[in-house]
Amino acid sequence: MNIKKFQDPKLIKKIVEKLKRNKRQISLMEVCGSHTMAIGKWGIRDLLPDNIKLISGPGCPVCVTPMSIIDSVIDLKDVTIAIFGDLMRVPGERGSLELARAKGLDVRIVYSPLDALKLAQEKETVFVGIGFETTIPGIAYTIKEAYKNNITNYSVLTSLKVVPPALELLASADDINLNGFILPGHVSVVTGSNAYNFLPEKYNIGGVVTGFEPADILVSVDRLIQQVENNDAKIENEYSRIVTPEGNKHTQEIMKEVLEIDDGIWRGIGEIPKSELKIRKKYSDYDAAKKYNINIEYKEDKSGCRCGDVLKGNIIPPECHLFGKSCTPSNPIGPCMVSSEGSCAAYYKYERKQ
Template identity: 50%
Template sequence: MKLESKELIEGIKRLSKGKSVNLMEVCGTHTVAIARSGIREILPENVRLISGPGCPVCVTPQEYIDKAIYLSRQKDIIITTFGDLIRVPGTDSSLERERSLGADIRVVYSPAQSIDIAKQNTEKKVVFLAVGFETTIPTITGTLEMALRENIRNLHILCAHKVVPPALEVLAKSPDLNIDGFILPGHVSTIIGIKPYEFLARDHKKACVISGFAPTQILETILLLLNQIHTKQFSVLNQYTGTVDYDGNKRAMSSIKKFLEPVDSVWRGIGTIPSSGLRLRDEFSSFDIEVVVSIPLMKSKEPAGCRCGDVLKGKIYPSDCPLFGRVCTYENPVGACMVSSEGSCAAYYRFANRKNSQ
């Protein structure tokens, strides 16, 4: 039987009484849903929700943005990208600025649109900016499959794919955060399933629940997490039933494994995490623009005063950054966390949740 919001909140208060609890949501869509619905404001003060590195645009390092800007300046290259990347500031420019200066940068809603652009511009290299977690990666490997079938040789990607579980291990081990439980991502879990998270409960004794996105689903997830913490019986529960199953989407995972292999990857604010990224396998290196084009070493640096990295690690709330809401706004972003629609800073700013609720 489904519980109503009032009953869920009462249950949360009862199970959390007398203890301080830190829960981290690691999905940008959850961050937005929590901010929009005001869930933080209705929870007991001793239940602290921390936003983690759940926004793929936000965790993409500055060097990648600078590489994309460099490529956009080449006359024989057309850049295709999802919209969120356009406004992310690089070290000395942005894709939005480069486009205003004449660069051929096109926002697409599906990677497959890049195939049509490549067909129409055979004299140019079409480079899709491949940024994302497991949710979107199969759409990109599917596009590469189409390009192989149709023998399209001028389509390439600049790859910055990341996978979620290795980052969760780093966060689970962090003594600074002292995380008691994870609100696990719904969309990513539809692809990878439940099994890849089991180490969090088994090895690190963390409460884990895969959650849906409606306010009542998130509240139910919090209650389930608190029950695990209360009973000290840790496991990976699935609140998002009917959408996520144990083994995930085997077809999507097979496509990922066909084209990509694990690699150490840099996460903005966190650093290098072993085996947390994906790169093209050698047999598909012709799709890799970094193989086709020699890109110079980037001397990238973060914007002065920006604490996006600490926000992504969950060390501070967006409102703790000295730039938040003053120099850095949704209309004039300084850091990546304010640019993306799924960024923590953007969620706090857009929904007027500027209170530091630590």
């Protein structure tokens, strides 16, 4: 696949000229941290006319991981804590894991869930398994492997979120006026584009599963505008070079075997019904929440951080009074400034002038 054709300046100019002919006010939301970064990196907002707004939604898994997970992990004793690197500097109520590591907590960064399972060969290991559908199958697989091989000193503290219920929350909200969703590319590889059919059917709002190159994003914006103009809300798949309607059955089966749906707590947002995958009873020996009696609860962020409003599309990051002042990537107050997929980090890196 020659990705360069999706970066072709002539093609991009042609789509932008077409988009400029649209005179309607349009608000579209992307719900994938990689899209947030791509929009910033390619300067997509600068290319679009003022009447087309791109708003970032809850697309960053680190940003929606409950604060109580960080606080609970800090309290764990005599175990190795395995985490993805993005989580290291996310503030909990009592500081970050980076700070706890400086005080002696054994925190290790892993690049794949299987690395966490390997750490269990040395010492009792708790993997802080966070993510959306893209990451969840790999985490579920380690639990299955640990069970199969009777590895008893491995467990996972989960915050495994599924995207469609968060979209449903946004689509049903009275205070968010959206004309469509730029749907996640990576997540949809697993779920398939059919997972979003409820959006037009139930809420008369459309979406386009989208790739990560500039032409991908602009084509999706154009398709969503056409849906609005024709009053024809539907789910389209711009990223059909990777995503199928049904998704990846194999990874779906691994998830189904190990995990089951439950209500989930999203940092900055609250509880979203049926939005989280929890470890099934059969595998409960690998559930760190049960093993260490950890209670995951919602905690209000008292720092003044407005990540919740950013994640719900109520404000854009520069509208937070801490943005770029007391909150910067080197001194993050909230998770949206820490994560490589966070909206505040993306705005800080690419769009600070605004």
